[in-house]
Amino acid sequence: MGRLLSIEIDKYNIKIAEVSKKGEMLSILKSLVIKAPFDITEGKLDTEDIDSMAAIIKKELDLNNIKAKRAVFVINSNSIIARRIKLPLLKKSSETLSMVKNELEQLISVDLRQYKIMYKVTKQHAENNNTFYTVYCLPISIYNRLVELSEKLKLKFICLDVSFNCLNKIFSHNIKINNKALNSEHIYAFINIDLNWCSFCVLNKGVNDFSRIFIFDKVRNSEFAAEDEGYYGTDKASDALSVLLEEISKYIRYYYSIDNTDWINKIYIYGISSQIQGISRYFSENLNIEAEKIYTISNLRLDSNLSFDCSLNNYFNSILSLFNNKNDICYCKESLYKYKEYTTAIILIAFILAVSCYVMSRSNLLLTDKTENLNMYIYDTNNVELNFQIEKIKNENLILENLLEEIEIMESMVNNSDVSSYILKEIYNVIPLNTKVTSISIDRNSTQLTCISGSMEEVSIFVKSLRKIEYINKIHVPNVEVNQNDSLSYSYSIVCWLKDVNDK
Template sequence: MAYAIGLDIGSYTVKMTLLKEKGGRFTLVNFAVTDIGEEPIDTLDPAQKTALIQAAVKKLVVEAGFKTKDVAISLSGDQIIVRYIKLAYMTREELKGVIRFEAEQYIPFSIDQVVLDFHILGEVTEEGQKKIEVLLVAIKEEVVNQYIQLLQGAGLNIALIDIDSMALHNSLEVNYEKKDGETVAIINIGAKFSNLNIVEDGVTRFSRDIPIGGINLTNDISKEFNLGFAEAEKLKREQGGIIIESENVILTRIPSKEDKRVRIYSSISTTLGKLVMEIRRAFDFYESSSKKRSISKVYICGGTSKLQNIDKFVAERLKIPVEPLNPFNKIEITDVAAFDEKVKQYGPFLPVSTGLAVRKIK
């Protein structure tokens, strides 16, 4: 029996998932979620940021009773460089020997300053020449070292480092059946970034981190109501939502402009529109430049996906069916009574940490 912890450190919350695996079946042991502080940590100096993250991680380890010290983590945004490249056909072992040389033309800084990894996505034939499609990931060594020191200070060891988009892929793969000929997207709307994945026939073919997330919405609400960040965040979580025409409340009464919910939606609507526009642009780029099939479904997750009606809003704007990504859809939960309400409340936060735990076990 194997155990693994996935640790997802965001800009506002920390999430941890502990899974066990036996005979190819995954079981949820426990999970925990907590805010790091009252303000986004990116506004703090490095020492404050480190102290708050370490305190949050230690809190989760104690509250959830995690005993395993080795964790899998992931990075996203400007901390990483991701490239999808094609190379002349070679074996995995051959690619290991030349990857640093091949990567130099795709990395905007010295190859000696980065940690490189790759994943062979598949094989293609172009103009009679056999090639391999490769996902190339680069992370600066100094960033890796910072995370090692950060988590050592919290009493943990880094067993592996992944990227958010691949963790999301793992979460999708373990929880949903792959359908031949199907192309789907995952949108993880976090605090600072929205991770976008396009998965074709079970393989991630495109990923992008869009610099729009829940923090932007909270700032919009803060300006509208003249509130501090913490108060605006609380208001967003408790009363935030998107007003759509199909809602019964709109059909039965005309809301006043002074209604708090209307003011919240009015304040965040422009930012939400920008986010969906960036998603649509990414879809159009993928479908046109790669001559790929159209996206048939979108799975949505992340803390901001808890915003009421956001799934309907995205579906309406993209003209594509949208459904929540359940990180435990096919992962066994032995004590349903103990976890049912917690999963409903925190499930949207957990696809990355769950996918990381799956990856570590695999």
């Protein structure tokens, strides 16, 4: 296979790894991190920006004597939309993509014409004729800029992958973590902790069906950077980790709210800040879920001059992106086995042509005689009229069948659309930590919540968060009562008037 280049880009850094690939075995030859001169993950760049970034990367490639010319790009951005949706299982990919787009238009208020969409079927969740689809929407502007960047660097653009999607390679390629194979029936969470951001992903029975990115503020950045090799018991690291823990707890609660049939069995931690001592114990104790740092993965060799822990933690997604075959999905993938596949196809075509020529030469005389007889039958006046009527009826039946299929698809999509359920999920997601919703009543035009909060600040935060929900038009809080029994708390009700969905 030769040498390959993985270029992983996030909001702040560009991570580059040069590898040698032979079969399913990777050998990391060189690796480096470049501080991004600007944020390419938002996609709002002009040609001069790309020229500048290409010059910086080319300089580092030359300094490190990196020769690989075939590149896989990995993007890690909160501009990527990831959703899990439940829809009928269709056979044709074109019909499935059209159905997925129609459903996304009902769920998110963006112009999908500005996105490249890919999806993965989660067969394990199939019920009757329905199944779950994990869908990724990448801004076309980001894709175009990275293609332009590869051209400036004179690299062969193999594919562009999403960091969330890279985790799917763990099961599709039977990759072991810390010398252990993962159970395909279990649910695993993966937390990637960098100095500036954190991603939280869930692999549900082998497929990533939930992904979120959390960007730290400047204060947290400095705390993680200062405590990179420290212990979480120090004041700064504890403060930073507590903020991160609160965010991850919120993600876990929300995940359980949308899929409460199973629970997360284990958490794996990686990224540069995963080197903080005691971090896995910290998450285990506070989340009541077994947590473990990633130390090794199978099918990977490292050059003796590279630091093992540093390379694996910094380049985990980059490494996974290079385990590609025809069963994996990514954007505009060129198969890593392209030339082998082309050779097989050429041999098969040549064989088919040879057989065809032989058959045609043997049957030529028979065809000549049959043609004369068929001409007499075809051009008969009665047969022409009868054939015309048959074709007319066939066309009418085909039109009716297509209409019936479209009606069935639309009916299924309508039955699967549940605006009330969506609103309740959005409300649950913004409930503050020390606030409880004791009752909910819903009618066509409004939703009323009865709540208890530990402070007036919690009340204010909850109301402010509710106002940001798309389907809520206005909010009214009739009164707030102070409870002074065991501890000070505040009881109140919130009335949310909903927007008219039919007018949207």
